[in-house]
Amino acid sequence: MTARPFALRSPTPMPGWGLSFGIMLTMLSVVVLIPMAVLLWRGFVGFGAAEMWAVINRPRVWNALELSFRAALIASLFNLVFGVLLAWVLVRYRFPGKRIIDAAVDLPFALPTAVAGIALTAIYAPNGVFGAPILQTFGIRVAYTEIGIWIALIFVGLPFVVRTVQPVIEEIDRETEEASATLGASRLRTITHVILPMLAPAALTGFALALARSVGEYGSVIFIAGNLPNVTEIAPLLIVIRLEVFDYDGAVAIAVAMLAISFTLLLAINLIQIRSRRRMGAV
Amino acid sequence: MFLVREGNPKGIEDWDDLIAEGIQVITPNPKTSGGARWNYLAAWGYAERNGLDPREFVGALYRNVPVLDTGARGSTTTFAQRGIGDVLLAWENEAHLALAELGEDQFDIVVPSISVLAEPPVALVEGNLPDDATRALATAYLEQLYSPEAQAMALRHYYRAWDVSAADPEDVARFPDLVRLTIEDFGGWAEVQPLHFGDDGIFDQIYQGQ
Structure with a gap:
């Protein structure tokens, strides 16, 4: 296992480094890196940075980008809180139907998002089961407003936080909580100073996944959003609109803008995560 | 409408x-x-x-x-x-x-x-025809579309077809006359x-x- 045809030296004594690294790089290139590189190439070389900026720097595009990222942030924050709570209930309590609820959490992954969008619109439309009472009681319209977009994004992002936090809660020793209690900490203090810090890295990972997923979501949102320019028009719809009129360069420009903002956000979340892991003394 | x-x-x-x-x-x-x-x-x-x-x-x-x-x-x-x-x-x-x-x-x-x-157009695309069998099928389909039977079927489904010879007169009578640009x-x-x-x-x- 010593002679290698390429210059990468095995950084670990574990066998199989060259092979697994090669497979990883090939797969990642074919599925992710090359398509992304083509997108950037087409944008910066084929179309030009100044031309792309001219496409992006318009009120309607800014409004759509702002809406997409704002709605994704709101939905992911909701999922962060609600997902941790749901994971906690699923791990710590026993109740009838627990297995069914546990399985139902994954449904947003399985369902085609267009189906989800149509179902949510039917329920939250002004004449829907939830939409009608909400409109009558609070005077709030859900479907065909930004609130409808939040609901659709909460739906598609729900499993991420639950599924990342669940195994961590399972790993927590009850003794840690008991130790906290015997040392005189109140229940609230145990939660804020013992439990939540342990969950934070996993919860942040789930949050980042949910955010990334909802920023690009198209299928479910277009049915419930109303799609009015400057009001409820999401950035992915602008891309589809460009494609529909064969303006591939314009579509690439908006895609590159979304990619850049998403990458910055995910990088920031990763940095926060590294800090919170260091605080925990974990790897 | x-x-x-x-x-x-x-x-x-x-x-x-x-x-x-x-x-x-x-x-x-x-x-x-x-x-x-x-x-x-x-x-x-x-x-x-x-x-x-x-x-x-x-x-x-x-x-x-x-x-x-x-x-x-x-x-x-x-x-x-x-x-x-x-x-x-x-x-x-x-x-x-x-x-x-x-x-x-x-x-x-x-x-x-x-x-x-x-009036959505329908056409044979020469470059997409791989062989004569496909061409024959596509041509037959195209011709069938404008046969009196197919036109009658279109009229039955509320499309204003050209050929009303085989159509149910009731289907044709459903269409009001109006200026169409x-x-x-x-x-x-x-x-x-x-x-x-x-x-x-x-x-x-x-x-x-x-």
Whole structure:
């Protein structure tokens, strides 16, 4: 296992480094890196940075980008809180139907998002089961407003936080909580100073996944959003609109803008995560 | 065609009723829907022929649109199933389909003074024909489309077909006579597409003014 045809030296004594690294790089290139590189190439070389900026720097595009990222942030924050709570209930309590609820959490992954969008619109439309009472009681319209977009994004992002936090809660020793209690900490203090810090890295990972997923979501949102320019028009719809009129360069420009903002956000979340892991003394 | 709620409570009779205050019009986004482009052009044509500023007229119309679906069927769903809007701008066959599928007691069809004639082309694409067998099949299909039987079938499904020789006279009688503009009245697609629906075209300007 010593002679290698390429210059990468095995950084670990574990066998199989060259092979697994090669497979990883090939797969990642074919599925992710090359398509992304083509997108950037087409944008910066084929179309030009100044031309792309001219496409992006318009009120309607800014409004759509702002809406997409704002709605994704709101939905992911909701999922962060609600997902941790749901994971906690699923791990710590026993109740009838627990297995069914546990399985139902994954449904947003399985369902085609267009189906989800149509179902949510039917329920939250002004004449829907939830939409009608909400409109009558609070005077709030859900479907065909930004609130409808939040609901659709909460739906598609729900499993991420639950599924990342669940195994961590399972790993927590009850003794840690008991130790906290015997040392005189109140229940609230145990939660804020013992439990939540342990969950934070996993919860942040789930949050980042949910955010990334909802920023690009198209299928479910277009049915419930109303799609009015400057009001409820999401950035992915602008891309589809460009494609529909064969303006591939314009579509690439908006895609590159979304990619850049998403990458910055995910990088920031990763940095926060590294800090919170260091605080925990974990790897 | 206009599809309105049963009994036409808002009294919508023609295009100029659509720009009135408080009327909600359901039509898809012309950027993503072919049918929506025809709706837009019909409104434009109405304004031109009635001494109105077409830009202002179409702008006022779209300011009354609360939901821009991406396709014509989506708009039909929004209007018929979700109960949004006072009037749906629909293909004639879609309007009849909505009546047949969702209940004649729920909607009425209003025939405006001006409409458009959309004639989707059908063609053999030489480059996509791999062999003679496929060519024979495709040619047979193309010829069958314009046979009296197939045309009668189209008429039965609320399409205005040309050949009425084999059709049920009742199917033919369902179509009211009205002024129908063609794309040539607007200068052809090569001119219409970039002028109205292109980047920063007239449709985009409607929403930039807000």
